[in-house]
Amino acid sequence: MLDIFGPLGGIFNNLGTVTQLIFTLLFVLLFFGFGQKLQMRQYMWDIDRGLRRLDVIRTQAKDLALKTIKEIGKPTVDPLPQLNVLMESFLITPVDMDPSGIVSKFDHLLDVRDVKFKEDVQKMAPSADSAQVNNLENLVEASWALNTIFRIIRHFYLLGKKTNSIFIIIQLQALLPMIMQEAEAYLGAGRAFAEGQPIGDGLGALVASKLMKDKAQRKVEKDVIVAETTLEDRRIIALKAEGPGGNVGKPGDAIQSLLQENNGKVSMIVMVDAALKFEGETTGEISEGIGAAIGGIGTERFKIEQEATKQHIPVYAVIVKESILEAITPMKKEILEAGDKVIERIKNLIVERSKPGDTVIIAGIGNTIGIGQ
Amino acid sequence: MLISIVLIIIAFYTLNLALSTFSTDFTLATLYFTVAVLSFGFVVLSVFRVRKGYALANPAPLKVMSIVKCPQCSFKQIKNFSVGDFVFKKLGMCTQCGVASLSITGIYYDGPTRR
Ligand SMILES: [Zn+2]
Numbered sequence: 001m002l003d004i005f006g007p008l009g010g011i012f013n014n015l016g017t018v019t020q021l022i023f024t025l026l027f028v029l030l031f032f033g034f035g036q037k038l039q040m041r042q043y044m045w046d047i048d049r050g051l052r053r054l055d056v057i058r059t060q061a062k063d064l065a066l067k068t069i070k071e072i073g074k075p076t077v078d079p080l081p082q083l084n085v086l087m088e089s090f091l092i093t094p095v096d097m098d099p100s101g102i103v104s105k106f107d108h109l110l111d112v113r114d115v116k117f118k119e120d121v122q123k124m125a126p127s128a129d130s131a132q133v134n135n136l137e138n139l140v141e142a143s144w145a146l147n148t149i150f151r152i153i154r155h156f157y158l159l160g161k162k163t164n165s166i167f168i169i170i171q172l173q174a175l176l177p178m179i180m181q182e183a184e185a186y187l188g189a190g191r192a193f194a195e196g197q198p199i200g201d202g203l204g205a206l207v208a209s210k211l212m213k214d215k216a217q218r219k220v221e222k223d224v225i226v227a228e229t230t231l232e233d234r235r236i237i238a239l240k241a242e243g244p245g246g247n248v249g250k251p252g253d254a255i256q257s258l259l260q261e262n263n264g265k266v267s268m269i270v271m272v273d274a275a276l277k278f279e280g281e282t283t284g285e286i287s288e289g290i291g292a293a294i295g296g297i298g299t300e301r302f303k304i305e306q307e308a309t310k311q312h313i314p315v316y317a318v319i320v321k322e323s324i325l326e327a328i329t330p331m332k333k334e335i336l337e338a339g340d341k342v343i344e345r346i347k348n349l350i351v352e353r354s355k356p357g358d359t360v361i362i363a364g365i366g367n368t369i370g371i372g373q
Numbered sequence: 374m375l376i377s378i379v380l381i382i383i384a385f386y387t388l389n390l391a392l393s394t395f396s397t398d399f400t401l402a403t404l405y406f407t408v409a410v411l412s413f414g415f416v417v418l419s420v421f422r423v424r425k426g427y428a429l430a431n432p433a434p435l436k437v438m439s440i441v442k443c444p445q446c447s448f449k450q451i452k453n454f455s456v457g458d459f460v461f462k463k464l465g466m467c468t469q470c471g472v473a474s475l476s477i478t479g480i481y482y483d484g485p486t487r488r
Contacts, residue, residue, distance in 0.1 A: 016394065016401050023408065038376070188435075195456050197437050198480050209461055244459030330437050330482035339479075370480055372461040 040166045043173040047157050050176045054153060057183050058146040061190045062087065065136075065143045068194040072132050073125020082124050086117070086140055087147045107299040111222075117141070131196075134245030135369060139193040142186045142328075149183055181325065188329035193246055198370035200326040204272040206339045207346075208240035208364025209373040217373060223247050224254035225373050232347055233356035237262075239363050246369035252300030255363055256307045267358040269308060269315045270346055273365040274335070277321035284334030285321045286345055293317035294365045316353070318345050377416045384412035440479040443467040454480055 030038070062083070069079050091113055094105040121137045122128070128136060153172065160168035192199050198206070212227030215238075220226050223242045230236060237258055241249030259266055273293040277283065292304040292315050308315050320338045350360050391405035437454035441464060448469040464475040 016398060019390065020401075020404075041376070191435070195437075195454070196459065197454060197482075198460060206460060213461060244462070330435055331480065333481040333483060336479050336481040370459045372459045 036166060040169055043169045044157075044161065047153070047160075047169065047172050047176060050180055051150070051153055051157055053180065054146070054150045054183055057187050058143070058150045061143040061146045061187055064190050064194055065139050068139060069121075069125045069136060072128050072136065074127040075124055076126070079124040082120065083140070086120055087144055089117075089144070103299050103302045106297060110297065110299065131243075131245030134247045135193050135196050138246035138367070138369060139190055142190040142193060146183055146186050146190075149179060149186075153179065185325040185328050188325065192328070192330045193369065196244065196246070196370050197330045199328050199367060200322045200331050200335050201274045201328060201366040202331060202368055202371050203274045203320050203322075203335055203339060203342070204364035204366035205240045205243060205368035205371045206331075206336070206364070207272045207342050208238045208362065209243065209368075209371055210339060210343060211236065211238040211362060211364075212240070212373055220257060221250050221253040223249040224251060226254065226258065227373075231360075232351050234350050234354055235357070235359045237266075237359065237361045239361070240371075240373060241366075241368040242373070243368035244370055244372040246367055248296070248365075248367050250300060251294065251363050251365055252303035255361060256303045258361060259307045259311055259313065262359055264311060265359050266311070266313055266361055267354045268350065269304070269313055269361045269363065270349060271304075271315065271317050271363045271365055272342055272346070273317065273319055274322050274327055275319035276327065277323055281321050282334075283322050283326055283332060284338040286338060286341055287319055287321065288345065288349065289317045289319065291315055291317055293319055314353070316349055318342055318349070377419060380412040380416050384409045384416070387412070435482055436484045438481055438483045439477050440481075441475060442478040443470065443472070443475050445472045445474050446470040448475070 066080060066083060069075065069083070073079070091109060094102055094109065096102055117140070118133060118137050121140055122133050125133065125136055153176075156168055156172050159165075160172060189199065211229055211231070212225070215227040215229050217225050217227040219242065220239075224239055225242045226237060226239045228235065228237055239251060239254050239258070241247040241251070255269065271293040273295070275293065277285070292301045292308075294301050294304070304315065307313075320335060320342060322332075322335055326332055326335065346362060350358075354360055387405040388409040391402045391409060394405065395402040438451050439454050439458045441450040441452060442448065445467065446469050448467055458477055458480060460477055460480055462477045463473075464477065466473050467475045
């Protein structure tokens with residue numbers, strides 16, 4: 001029957017060879033022709049999966065915020081529309097073409113934002129007391145952060161898809177694991193804020209509250225509590241944000257006004273804070289350094305550095321290492337236990353670096369949620 | 374998804390070819406068989422990866438504990454965190470010595486080590 005093809009019959013006869021040829025061609029095409037396209041497709045799937053996960057996370061966080069607001073705040077009207085408005089809110093940073101004076105501009109903007117956020121939350125949750133409003137504000141902020149992360153990732157994903165740009169997709173895919181980790185951390189933070197549990201970042205506040213426990217306390221600046229005590233024959237002025245609501249206060253302003261109050265009498269400043277560890281380092285490890293240990297956008301650090309420089313006061317930092325996840329989720333046991341060790345380290349530091357009778361400011365930096373004084 | 378479907382078709386096709394050529398050309402059959410196994414393997418692997426991606430969620434509530442201590446006596450108790458607890462919250466009378474100095478001295482997360 002194959003004879004009708006004449007000499008060509010041989011080719012059809014050897015079907016195996018033809019299939020082999022097709023497969024070879026297919027593989028060459030697959031790996032050289034469409035290799036990059038395939039890779040991009042795979043990256044896009046990864047990002048798509050991450051994006052869906054991010055969507056789930058942000059929805060969970062928002063639901064939690066809504067549920068907590070309803071539980072604690074007992075609103076008379078549905079808080080959802082107001083919450084949606086807050087979720088999409090933004091901050092326009094000041095112009096930095098002429099950077100002189102930008103710190104106070106930033107500071108002012110952040111103050112306005114803070115007050116507005118707090119008032120909006122109070123409006124949504126009329127029955128909440130001030131500590132609860134602070135907690136709710138933190139919760140809404142965590143939820144806002146997750147919403148913003150989702151929006152940015154979705155933007156670049158769709159942009160990459162639309163423009164077929166492999167470089168946008170590759171960058172996104174490379175950053176995705178870190179972004180996912182951060183998002184998970186924010187969700188954990190949201191849960192802690194909803195319940196008012198201390199978080200890893202609260203270590204500085206914990207140390208300060210241990211120092212100022214049962215001492216006469218007064219409030220200075222915005223949401224900062226100050227108390228005097230003695231340690232190794234030195235006069236200690238300890239300060240922290242006012243707890244137990246979620247709050248970081250304005251330690252920069254507080255230290256500035258304390259330094260001005262005790263003009264020339266303060267011999268050193270010790271700042272205690274939680275700091276991000278590098279991968280592979282142990283959580284709860286303490287290390288000492290020089291400089292103002294305080295996070296955020298830099299406005300508070302600027303104020304401390306400026307006033308300390310003016311009065312020639314050395315600023316020391318004692319930090320406890322933790323990961324981003326540990327910093328914003330409920331405080332781990334290792335971090336809690338590091339608190340007492342930090343006090344010992346501070347004692348050593350002030351014995352070495354100051355004389356008996358000197359005045360030392362010890363600033364506990366960090367979110368004081370779940371930590372009173 | 375598309376690639377997985379194509380690969381499954383290829384896998385079935387080559388498997389069929391492998392089985393039909395098994396008796397006549399052993400080397401070719403082995404080649405077909407290898408292609409089939411590789412295609413299947415790839416599909417299974419990608420499905421597995423998808424599963425892992427979705428299984429990331431950990432909705433289990435964290436175990437957070439409060440340490441209750443009395444500075445007057447040696448009384449110490451570790452209880453589950455309840456909403457409203459905070460560090461240095463005064464809890465009133467100590468059940469052991471009767472002095473009103475009981476307070477929460479620490480709150481921590483007690484659970485499996487995370488990343
Ligand atoms: Zn007792």
